[in-house]
């Protein structure tokens with residue numbers, strides 16, 4: 001699958017083993033911001049595999065959304081781009097650090113349920129996440145009954 005969309009890279013969010021992640025702004029989708037995992041096309045087999053895995057979990061609320069992929073020409077260098085839902089609150093690791101490693105028990109219960117739902121969806125689709133850790137669980141803001149809350153989503157499906 002490939003997606004043709006106009007987008008602008010804004011800043012680097014981080015560096016993984018298989019690609020560099022950037023914040024990007026879309027002029028095409030209703031989601032204004034998204035994350036782009038970018039690698040040289042010739043070194044992108046892991047990202048391409050990750051894209052195929054993400055497709056299996058479309059619609060799952062506890063897995064980071066993938067909007068598609070595209071190839072771009074950056075000054076003559078062909079790049080593969082995996083387009084992902086942007087997590088403005090970072091990862092669960094950030095959240096744990098922010099509260100000094102002491103997440104209230106009621107939150108732990110809620111987060112555990114979310115992660116188990118995500119893992120169940122992954123399992124039901126015949127896949128195993130081989131690198132589940134706080135840094136690979138992204139945090140999204142949401143509202144529940146008018147109160148601010150968070151939604152955890154599982155990310156990073158390469159190369160397992």
Ligand SMILES: Nc1ncnc2c1ncn2[C@@H]1O[C@H](COP(=O)(O)OP(=O)(O)OP(=O)(O)O)[C@@H](O)[C@H]1O
Pocket residue numbers: 013014015016017018019020021035037064084085086087088090091131135136138155156158
């Ligand atoms: N959708 C996203 N929204 C916001 N930040 C993201 C998103 N995806 C990845 N990042 C951030 O980008 C950085 C690199 O992520 P990536 O998943 O490529 O690698 P990693 O998990 O850090 O390392 P590795 O893939 O080597 O295990 C991390 O800091 C991660 O939190």
